[in-house]
Amino acid sequence: MGDFFVHETSIIDRNVQIGNGTKIWCFCHIQSGAQIGANCSFGQNVNIANNVKIGNRVKIQNNVSVYEGVELEDYVFCGPSMVFTNDLTPRGRYPKGSLGYRKTLIRHDATLGANCTVVCGNIVGEYATIAAGAVVTRDVKPYALMAGIPARRIGWVCQCGQVLNENFTCPDCGMEYVCSNGDLVLKNTG
Structure with missing residues (x-):
């Protein structure tokens, strides 16, 4: 095992990989086959299901379950308390198991707000921000600011997380972007 912290009330199953510097706080459960990167932080009551892959420096707040397929x-x-799903047609009477799970991918630096839901089978693009309480039902473009039920793009965000102004410039860090064919890209400064 590496150099990481696990609170005494948490359960770590066998066959789990946890990177150095990761902190797993109280009442968490990390299930078999999970791969967790370095310097992550898991708040109270986080469940990481079987075979889930989590990168480096991921922060998961209280009461989040990351299900197999995510x-x-x-x-x-x-x-x-944000929510992932992994089955579009669940039935208690007719469980499908992992063969019925739809893959969900959250790209680097994305933010999923409190109490939002990401329906399985979708990709959330890099640097995207999903507002609190939103429900993601389709793929999300990089840098998109999504809100509502179902989630719709209401703006764009900078790599630093701030909402961009109408000129696609960040009011905090000054980074500039260009919107081309419905996609946002960093402005070429060289």
Whole structure:
């Protein structure tokens, strides 16, 4: 095992990989086959299901379950009580198991706000921000600011997380972007 912290009330199953510097706080459960990167932070009552892959420096707030079929790349932020799913047609009477799970991918540096839901089978693009309480039902473009039920793009965000102004410039860090064919890209400064 590496150099990481696990609170005494948490359960770590066998066959789990946890990177150095990761902190797993109280009442968490990390299930068999999970791969967790370095310097992550899991708040109270986080469940990481079997075979989930989590990158480096991911922050998962209290009361989040990351189900099998979900992958989080580096620097993803999961707000308190946000929800992932992994089956579009669940039935208690007719369980399908992992063969019925739809893959969900959260790209690096994306933010998932408190109490939002990401329906399985979708990709949330890098640096995207999902507002608190939003429900993601389709793929999300990089840098998109999504809100509502179902989630719709209401703006764009900078790599630093701030909402961009009408000129696609960040009011905080000054980074400039260009919107081309419905996609946002960093402005070429060289």
